[in-house]
Amino acid sequence: MTTDSKTTRTTCPYCGVGCGVLATRQDDGTVSVTGDPDHPANFGRLCSKGSALAETLSLDDRLLYPEIAGERAGWDTALDLVAERFSTAVRDHGPDSVAFYVSGQILTEDYYVANKLMKGFIGSANIDTNSRLCMASSVAGHRRAFGSDTVPGTYVDLEQADLVVLVGSNLAWCHPVLFQRLEAAKAANPAMRVVVIDPRRTATCAIADLHLALKPDTDVFLFNGLLAFLSEADALNHNYIKRFTEGFEEAIQAAGPCEIGLISEKTGLSRQDIALFYKMVARTEKTVTVYSQGVNQSVVGTDKVNAIINTHLATGRIGRAGMGPFSVTGQPNAMGGREVGGLANMLAGHMVLENPNHRQIVQGFWNSPVIADKQGLKAVDLFKAVGDGRIKALWIMATSPADSLPDADGVAAALKDCPFVVVSEVSRAASSLAFADVVLPAAAWGEKDGTVTNSERRISRQRQFLDLPGEVKPDWWQLSEVGRRMGFADAFSYRGPAAIFREHAALSDYQNGGTRDFDIGAHKDISDTVFDGLTPFQWPQPAETAPKETRFFGQGGFFTGGRKAVFVPTAFKVPRKRARRYPFALNTGRIRDQWHTMTRTGKTARLTSHIAEPFAELHPQDAARLGIAPADLVEVTSPHGSVLVRALVTDRVGEGEVFVPMHWTDHLASSARIDAVVAPETDPQSGQPGSKFTPVQVAKREMAWFGFAVLRQRPVTIPAPYWALAPVEGGYRLEFAGETETDFKALAAALAPNSQDVLRIGDDAGGWLRLANWSGDVLQSAMFFSREPVDVSRQWACGLLSAEPVSGADRAGVLAGRAPADRPDPGAIVCSCFQIGSNQIETAARCGAASVRAIGETLKAGTNCGSCRSEIQTLLNEISKEELDDTDIAQAS
Ligand SMILES: Nc1nc2c(c(=O)[nH]1)N[C@H]1C(S)=C(S)[C@@H](COP(=O)(O)OP(=O)(O)OC[C@H]3O[C@@H](n4cnc5c(=O)[nH]c(N)nc54)[C@H](O)[C@@H]3O)O[C@H]1N2
Ligand SMILES: Nc1nc2c(c(=O)[nH]1)N[C@H]1C(S)=C(S)[C@@H](COP(=O)(O)OP(=O)(O)OC[C@H]3O[C@@H](n4cnc5c(=O)[nH]c(N)nc54)[C@H](O)[C@@H]3O)O[C@H]1N2
Ligand code: SF4
Ligand SMILES: [Mo]
Numbered sequence: 037m038t039t040d041s042k043t044t045r046t047t048c049p050y051c052g053v054g055c056g057v058l059a060t061r062q063d064d065g066t067v068s069v070t071g072d073p074d075h076p077a078n079f080g081r082l083c084s085k086g087s088a089l090a091e092t093l094s095l096d097d098r099l100l101y102p103e104i105a106g107e108r109a110g111w112d113t114a115l116d117l118v119a120e121r122f123s124t125a126v127r128d129h130g131p132d133s134v135a136f137y138v139s140g141q142i143l144t145e146d147y148y149v150a151n152k153l154m155k156g157f158i159g160s161a162n163i164d165t166n167s168r169l170c171m172a173s174s175v176a177g178h179r180r181a182f183g184s185d186t187v188p189g190t191y192v193d194l195e196q197a198d199l200v201v202l203v204g205s206n207l208a209w210c211h212p213v214l215f216q217r218l219e220a221a222k223a224a225n226p227a228m229r230v231v232v233i234d235p236r237r238t239a240t241c242a243i244a245d246l247h248l249a250l251k252p253d254t255d256v257f258l259f260n261g262l263l264a265f266l267s268e269a270d271a272l273n274h275n276y277i278k279r280f281t282e283g284f285e286e287a288i289q290a291a292g293p294c295e296i297g298l299i300s301e302k303t304g305l306s307r308q309d310i311a312l313f314y315k316m317v318a319r320t321e322k323t324v325t326v327y328s329q330g331v332n333q334s335v336v337g338t339d340k341v342n343a344i345i346n347t348h349l350a351t352g353r354i355g356r357a358g359m360g361p362f363s364v365t366g367q368p369n370a371m372g373g374r375e376v377g378g379l380a381n382m383l384a385g386h387m388v389l390e391n392p393n394h395r396q397i398v399q400g401f402w403n404s405p406v407i408a409d410k411q412g413l414k415a416v417d418l419f420k421a422v423g424d425g426r427i428k429a430l431w432i433m434a435t436s437p438a439d440s441l442p443d444a445d446g447v448a449a450a451l452k453d454c455p456f457v458v459v460s461e462v463s464r465a466a467s468s469l470a471f472a473d474v475v476l477p478a479a480a481w482g483e484k485d486g487t488v489t490n491s492e493r494r495i496s497r498q499r500q501f502l503d504l505p506g507e508v509k510p511d512w513w514q515l516s517e518v519g520r521r522m523g524f525a526d527a528f529s530y531r532g533p534a535a536i537f538r539e540h541a542a543l544s545d546y547q548n549g550g551t552r553d554f555d556i557g558a559h560k561d562i563s564d565t566v567f568d569g570l571t572p573f574q575w576p577q578p579a580e581t582a583p584k585e586t587r588f589f590g591q592g593g594f595f596t597g598g599r600k601a602v603f604v605p606t607a608f609k610v611p612r613k614r615a616r617r618y619p620f621a622l623n624t625g626r627i628r629d630q631w632h633t634m635t636r637t638g639k640t641a642r643l644t645s646h647i648a649e650p651f652a653e654l655h656p657q658d659a660a661r662l663g664i665a666p667a668d669l670v671e672v673t674s675p676h677g678s679v680l681v682r683a684l685v686t687d688r689v690g691e692g693e694v695f696v697p698m699h700w701t702d703h704l705a706s707s708a709r710i711d712a713v714v715a716p717e718t719d720p721q722s723g724q725p726g727s728k729f730t731p732v733q734v735a736k737r738e739m740a741w742f743g744f745a746v747l748r749q750r751p752v753t754i755p756a757p758y759w760a761l762a763p764v765e766g767g768y769r770l771e772f773a774g775e776t777e778t779d780f781k782a783l784a785a786a787l788a789p790n791s792q793d794v795l796r797i798g799d800d801a802g803g804w805l806r807l808a809n810w811s812g813d814v815l816q817s818a819m820f821f822s823r824e825p826v827d828v829s830r831q832w833a834c835g836l837l838s839a840e841p842v843s844g845a846d847r848a849g850v851l852a853g854r855a856p857a858d859r860p861d862p863g864a865i866v867c868s869c870f871q872i873g874s875n876q877i878e879t880a881a882r883c884g885a886a887s888v889r890a891i892g893e894t895l896k897a898g899t900n901c902g903s904c905r906s907e908i909q910t911l912l913n914e915i916s917k918e919e920l921d922d923t924d925i926a927q928a929s
Contacts, residue, residue, distance in 0.1 A: 044501035045072055047488055048086045049141065049481040050631050052365030053077055053213045054490025055086055056572070059482065059501045067093055067482070067501070076572060077191065077490055083212035084629050084643065084868050084903040089481070091640040093502070097464045099477035100506025111507065114474050115514070118431070119521030121456045122158070125428035131160035131406075135418055135427050138165045138378060139434035140367030143486030143498060145536040146511035147369070148376040149528065150433070151384055153519045154412075155377070156404035157527060161389060161412030162427075164380040166435040168415035169725055171370050173332040174363040175379065176722035177341025180604045181349070183596030184386055184553040185374055188588040189324065189360035190492045190574070195221035196358035199320040201231045201313075203255060203344065204330015204728075208239040208906040209628040211328075211364055211491075216902050219243055229320070231313055233258070234330055235623060236653070236695055237688040242906035242913075246313060249690060251304040252621045252729045253334055253611035258303050259343035260608060262314055263287065264294035266350055271318040276352030280592035283603035287346050290605030302608070304690075317347070322358035329366070329625060333728045335612070338721035342604035349601050355590030364491045371489035375554055375575075376540060380412030381723075385544045386554035401546045402527065414723030415441060416716050423450030433460040433511055434478070436633045438467050439701045442725045443676045444711035460511055463635040465703045479510040486512070486533040489575075493586070495556070496572040512536060534567035545579055553588065553595055611729065612717075614692075618674060618731035620658075623695045624710050625728070628903055629868055630699040638704055644762040645834070645865040649771050650700040650708035651684040654734065658692065659685040664736045667825035669758055669773060672696060674732045677712030680758050681705075682771070683736075694734055698727075705760040739773040741803070743783070744826040745819040746770075746833050751787045766837030767817075769830070780805040780821045788817040797851050806851040813841035818850050828853040829861040831873055866911070867897035867904045877908060881915045888912070 043060040056075020060068050069089045073080035102114035125133045138150050154163040167175075178185045194200055195217055207215040222228045222243055232244040233255065241247045250258060266272055267288055277284050294314075300307045317323055325348065331340040345361045353359035365371050377384040387394035389411060399407035413421050419441060421427050430451075438448040451457060451471035459472035462480040469475055478484075482502040489495050512533060519528030530536050538560060545557025557579035562570070573583040594601045614621060629643040637643045652670050664670055670683045672694060681696060689695050700708035715730045743756070748767040759772040770787070780800050784807055785791065791809035798805040798821075808818040815836055820826045832855040842850065855861045863875030872895050880894045888908050892899040898908050 044499050045497070046482075046499040046501065047075075047368065047496045048082070048089065049368050049498070050085050051211055052367060052370055052491040053211050054368060054488060054494060054496060055082055055213050056496065057082065057086065057089065059090075061501060066090070075496070077492070077494060078213045081213045081216055082901055084646075084901050085631060085637055086213075087869060087901045088637070088640050088642050091642060092636045093482060094639065095505050097639065098480070098505060098508075099461055099464055099475060100508060101477060102507065103472075103475040105473060111509070114476065115517045115521055118458050118474055119518045122429050122518070123522050125456070126158060129428055131158050132162055132412075133427060134158060134160065134429045135162035135164075135413065135422075136431045136433065137415070137418065137435065137437060138163065138373070140165060140167045140170065140365075140370035140373050141434045142373075142511050143369060143484060143488060143533070144372035144376060144495075144540065145486040145533040146433075146515065147373050147378045148384070148536055148540045149512045149515040149519070149530070151377050152402060152404075153515055153524070153528070155383065155408040156399065156402045156406065157519060157522070157524045159406035159408060161380050161408035161410065162418065163378060163412060164415045164418050165373055165378050166415070166440060167367070167370050167373050167379060168723060169333070169440060169727065170329070170366045171332060171363070171374065172379065172414070172722035172724040173334070173337030173719055174327075174341055175374060175382075176338040176719075177345060178363070180338070180721070181342055181345045181602055182589065182594050183602075184594075185382075186553045186588050186595070187363055187371075187491065187493060188355045189362050190587060191217065193324050193358050193360055193362065194218050194326065196322065197324040198225070198227055198322040198358065199229045199231070199316055199324070201233065201317070201323065201325045202240060203233045203325060203327040204332075205326055205328035205364065206234070206238040206240050206625065207326065207328075207364070208242065209903075210366070210626050212628075212901075212903045214364070215240065215906070219905070229316055231316065235690055235693055239628070239906040239910065242909040246309065246316075248305050248309055248313060251302070251611070251690070252623065252693065253336060253726075254303040255331060255340045256336055256343045256606050257299060257608040258305070258310070259340070259347060260291035260606060261294050261296070261299040261310070262317060262347050263291045263343070263350060265314040266318055266347060268294055269314075269318045272350050273352030277350060280589075280594070281349050281601040281603060282598070283605070284350065286605045287603035290607050321353065323351075323353055324358065324360055324362055326362045326364055328364050330728060332363075332724055333726060335717050335719050335726040335729075336609055337719045337724050337726070339604075339606040339609075343606040346603050346606070349603060355587040360587070368490070369488040371491065371493065372487065372495075375489060380414050380418070386552055397547050398543070401543050404527065414718075416718050416723065416725055419447045419450050422454050425453070427454060429456040429458075430454055431458040431460070432468050436466055436468055436635075436701070438471070439633045439709055440698070440711055441716075442711055442714040442727060443716040444709055444714070445677050446716070460514055465635045465638070466633070467701055467703070476514050477506065477508045478514070479504055479508050483508065484510045487537060487570075492574065494572050494574045497570050532564070534562065534564045537567060538562055548578070551595075558583075612731060614731040618733050620692055620694045620732045620734050622672060622674070622713060622730040622732040623689075623693055623728050624698050624714065625695065627697050627699065630697070632699060633701050634699050634704060639763060641763045641765045642868050644764070645871060646868050648762040648769060648830070649760040650679070650681040650697060650705050652681045652734065653684045653686055653689045653695040655689055655691045655693065656685050656687055658734070659683065662734060662736060669737045669739055671735050671737050672710075672713055672732050673735070674713045674715060674730050676715060678707070679710055679713055680707045680737060694732065700760070704762065706754070706756070706758050708760070738775065740775050740777055741773060741780075741821055741823055742825045743772045743819060743821045744770070744828055744830070744833070745772070745787060745817060746837050747788060747817045748837060749788075753786065755783060755786055764834040764837060769834050784819050787819065791816065795847055795851065806853070808847070808850045810847070813843045815839070815842065815850065820853060829855060831862045831865065866907050867895075869900035870896045872897035874911060877911050878915060881912055886912065886916070
């Protein structure tokens with residue numbers, strides 16, 4: 037629906053908060069993006085990634101035409117080939133010889149068609165998705181406890197709670213707008229308490245009253261202890277347990293007695309902190325437990341989920357205002373994918389693959405020749421099957437398995453050997469293209485149309501506001517065309533997303549009668565026009581009912597056979613031992629301004645200014661022991677592979693732990709694909725990999741020299757064993773280093789060929805050199821080489837390419853390496869919207885701006901998207917702690 041001729045209401049394509057966005061096309065063809073004040077997820081707010089959406093729409097790196105074997109091809113030829121290769125494989129080797137690997141970033145309509153084609157027409161359940169790496173443990177935990185994959189609560193519950201416990205969730209960076217809602221609610225309700233349970237001290241801890249930095253993978257022990265404590269403290273809701281649940285006795289027995297000493301030993305937490313946490317939960321009726329990848333991405337992830345849910349069932353704190361377990365989803369449409377049955381062990385409409393009645397319902401509704409009757413291969417096993425030749429044809433859509441699956445080098449090798457790989461993609465920077473026999477160019481955000489479901493079960497429209505560039509086509513169309521060409525024309529003759537949505541809604545209603553949680557029957561006859569204008573609504577919304585705020589299970593009504601919830605006994609398993617050779621626990625995850633493999637967020641200078649280089653967070657004691665100084669390069673190695681990244685020495689991580697972000701691929705760094713290191717071990721219930729815990733070794737890599745450069749053009753080759761590249765205004769910044777003596781001048785010439793007007797200082801032989809070159813008065817590149825990590829102000833240097841032209845005598849200033857005295861160095865960028873750095877914030881704080889609000893008034897930092905507010909708070913805390921320490925010292929002396 038268009039609010040005026042130029043502005044379109046749509047949704048953000050990044051995280052599962054699902055913010056509403058207003059996209060406006062300006063007369064000059066540019067697009068601007070703001071938060072939709074009427075969207076109930078964000079009420080106008082957007083985080084740093086959402087605010088920068090307009091900067092990611094350029095077409096320079098887009099796939100615009102189908103390709104076969106790397107050569108441009110027509111759609112008909114490409115689609116015929118895909119259909120023919122899939123049909124032949126099915127004919128010769130059976131339906132289980134083909135597979136789809138899709139993504140929580142396609143729309144519900146795309147997902148619905150993919151699932152229907154595989155499960156109902158090809159007749160295999162070999163369709164899995166990157167949600168296996170993301171939400172599978174929550175799905176399995178929900179189904180064990182509730183009998184269905186239901187998220188009981190809504191976002192408002194976080195605001196109405198008196199206690200919010202965040203487990204393995206860095207909400208401040210990963211669900212920033214929901215975090216801002218929580219932050220605002222806490223400011224309005226001083227009685228509200230926030231507890232963060234995470235081995236790392238993350239930005240989310242800025243609003244925490246208590247941070248429990250537990251040892252990796254010991255959550256089950258902590259929550260079993262909590263269940264026992266609640267029982268011993270007489271904080272149970274016996275009425276709820278009796279009326280609506282079963283299995284309480286078994287669960288409490290599995291949990292054992294509440295021995296704080298033992299829990300302290302296992303989790304590494306102090307007895308005081310454990311007792312404080314348990315008492316807070318016991319006395320606070322309105323408790324919400326939010327959890328995310330620190331829970332799901334574990335070989336005991338499903339048990340973690342159930343250990344958390346058990347505490348809510350035992351207290352009856354579920355499905356009522358301000359209460360409940362709350363699994364927040366990562367991707368914009370992780371929920372939609374689950375609703376259409378996009379996982380290898382699910383059926384459409386939240387139905388169960390193993391249930392013959394459900395299979396009959398779905399097959400009858402689709403009028404399909406077959407219906408898959410056994411689970412398909414889950415992601416990690418699927419790629420093993422690709423590797424050993426069982427899969428003859430594979431279609432990858434909107435995900436990057438050779439970067440994001442564990443044992444990523446093994447996945448890459450498997451893809452290389454696969455007889456036929458189809459890749460639907462938007463970006464040339466995606467690594468999957470290297471393995472593709474057929475590349476299908478997909479419609480990107482702004483070009484596609486359909487629906488997504490956010491973490492609180494709210495279905496919103498994504499709307500098209502840009503023309504399809506080149507020969508780009510939406511994913512649902514690609515899938516339908518292949519379905520038709522495989523001989524199923526009747527079932528795949530959709531005219532558009534509205535028709536698919538109608539069918540999806542009708543299936544949810546079909547023979548439902550309240551037996552299944554997912555029901556949006558109210559929309560089964562929606563017209564194309566009403567679909568165009570569809571406003572966000574939460575499910576369920578059965579036929580002939582109006583939309584309303586919904587919660588599940590406050591009064592029971594579970595979807596198990598006996599309609600009672602099940603307490604799942606969760607015995608604690610000791611986390612994987614770290615062998616002597618691999619003594620560190622590798623933890624992986626996200627940073628604030630990047631999205632996954634960076635194919636979109638890695639394009640903009642604004643978003644790379646926050647953190648421009650892959651890193652490993654290490655504890656100072658570990659660094660000292662290993663002889664690692666800040667800014668050294670370190671190698672992180674497991675039996676599967678290794679990465680080479682910058683050391684970030686910080687006590688935000690525990691001793692024996694190392695954290696590396698998941699984002700960097702070979703497109704922007706020499707060797708930083710952390711999933712090459714991650715072990716392919718999975719949770720036995722959910723098949724989700726334990727991406728947060730791999731035993732590794734960490735070692736300093738001695739470098740003979742280091743370099744830093746700003747370059748107008750992306751270099752064709754970077755002849756250095758270490759490099760990391762990032763866009764800046766007007767060009768690129770490059771960090772690089774080498775292990776053997778190098779001719780700096782030759783290297784400089786390779787990075788910026790055809791340089792003519794060059795200014796040089798330093799001494800190549802003496803181990804340092806700085807050079808810059810101009811075209812006219814316009815700087816083309818500046819490079820700094822040294823034997824030590826290069827000591828040059830990065831913020832200042834990155835500004836050189838967009839600075840005014842410099843002539844004559846002023847040119848030498850470029851080689852000075854830092855800002856002139858009258859323009860102080862802003863320091864590392866904290867606020868990406870206004871490009872405000874840590875030095876500026878520190879100066880303002882020391883001049884009396886003592887709160888986040890005061891910093892905002894002085895510098896504007898934090899006043900646009902607000903994503904950096906928790907970091908500003910952390911800086912202020914550090915400064916006031918330093919000042920207190922200084923006072924102590926002054927008083928003591
Ligand atoms: N900026 C940004 N936001 C994103 C994304 C992105 O790429 N970038 N991706 C989106 C997606 S798909 C997802 S799934 C979400 C993920 O959102 P989150 O789950 O919040 O993010 P992560 O950084 O993966 O992991 C969360 C935390 O789990 C902690 N953790 C590790 N091991 C353990 C453990 O044993 N126990 C506990 N309690 N905690 C542990 C880590 O230290 C980390 O801080 O983010 C979404 N939002
Ligand atoms: N070590 C480690 N590994 C992890 C994680 C972790 O925390 N640690 N997290 C895991 C999780 S939770 C997730 S969700 C995954 C994410 O990992 P991936 O799904 O592999 O990462 P993305 O970069 O989001 O990949 C999406 C791809 O789809 C393309 N694309 C975007 N829009 C469209 C579209 O409309 N159509 C098509 N066809 N293509 C499109 C993008 O260009 C991009 O290449 O990573 C997982 N891997
Ligand atoms: S919180 Fe940020 S990334 Fe997530 S949906 Fe909202 S604007 Fe997009
Ligand atoms: Mo995710």
